[in-house]
Amino acid sequence: MSNLLEIRDLHKSYGDVEVLKGVDCTMSQGDVISIIGSSGSGKTTMLRCINMLEEFQGGTISIDGQEIGYELVGGQRRRKSEKEIARQRALTGMAFQQFNLFPHMTAARNIMLGLMKVKKLNKEEARSIAEKWLDRVGLRSRADHFPGQLSGGQQQRVAIARAIAMNPKLMLFDEVTSALDPELVNEVLQVIKTLAQDGMSMLLVTHEMRFAYEVSNRVIFMNQGRIGEEGNPKEMFHKPKSERLAEFLKTSSFG
């Protein structure tokens, strides 16, 4: 069986600064992988390369066997067309640290936009899918509220529903609880946990070590643009092999 996600020798630089220095990673259907590491280690950048929110200069990323973003034409690496990249972006769903809901649309409308414009569903179909997912994240009654009328935790749950309603093969979570008040973190983590139990393939960049430990079947520790260590959460958190990881875990909230 081919891998759901396959990253080979990923290189990414901002000008002269190389932030990803050759990352390899594979992921199967149903995997829940947490990416941990100190800030600046490249974990968010790696996530953003997967849906081409960042360009990358070397290596390949494929989802379900489809190469993302670039193609070789006569031996030359070339960026795919904008249309093709937009289509490939819909293979993944993404939730952001700052939610990024569209402020001028209701919760339901936020979810319906992609369904109608990308998936070309009609309004009724889109609305019923939006309601289904709002129900799943516990916000059915908020369908016609605008983002400004919702709490941070509620906004993030709508944002997750917006991404997942598109039926992506892989969900990307980029520090989705970092901007939330502590008392709102749990409701969002709970939603993610349920999705994991449903068999959704997910890649999470997170600072919630306890959560990473509980929800993921694999953890990747990023260190200075490379994968420092990876393995199952039990081994990683209890018996870190590298000194860098041991140090990182000591300073993080895990314990």
Place this chain on the structure above:
Amino acid sequence: MDIAHFLEILWLARIPILKGLGVTISISLLAICCGTILGVFVGLALTYGVRPLRWLVRGYTDFIRGTPVLVLVLASYYVLGTIGLDLGPFQAGVLALAVFCSSHVGEIVRGALQSIPKGQTEAAKAVGLTFPQTFAYVLGPQALRQILPAWVNTAAEMVKASTLLSIIGVAELLLRTQEIISRAFMSLEFYLFAGLLYFTINYAIERFGRYVERKTAIPS
């Protein structure tokens, strides 16, 4: 001030005043409409244009914004003629005002688009929207709400700037008023009356802007 006498003269002068008012409104409407349409393209070029185009448009807006409107009006009427583009006073005046309007609207549009957080574009991309779709459904509607107050301001400026066309002989409200004054010798009364008319137009524009702003406000 003899009110009865003023009203009598005003009644006699009603036709030229109404004509002037009509011309003022036509000039303003044309300048605002053409200037806004052109200005939206200017704003898009300033925000998304590729480099040589962006520089070119940047040069255009900076040059126009740094030039007094009166100079634009005179140049449009007297200078364009020398290079073979012979416009009548009305056309030349509207052209000058529209160009002036476009540079202002362009800056307003650019400012509004750039003030939208990057996360909005990223979220739209992440859902799989193409750029035209992102612009139509996510960026545009948010930018419009930002543009509105400043745009209403610019529209009111255009109405005021239309008075400058009297210099090149366009028979708009101010020139008509001056003609009446030169015959009736009632400068205070008629200038006040003209001022009242200008105020009424701009007040209506402002109220309309407020109304649209209220209608399109995002609940929070």
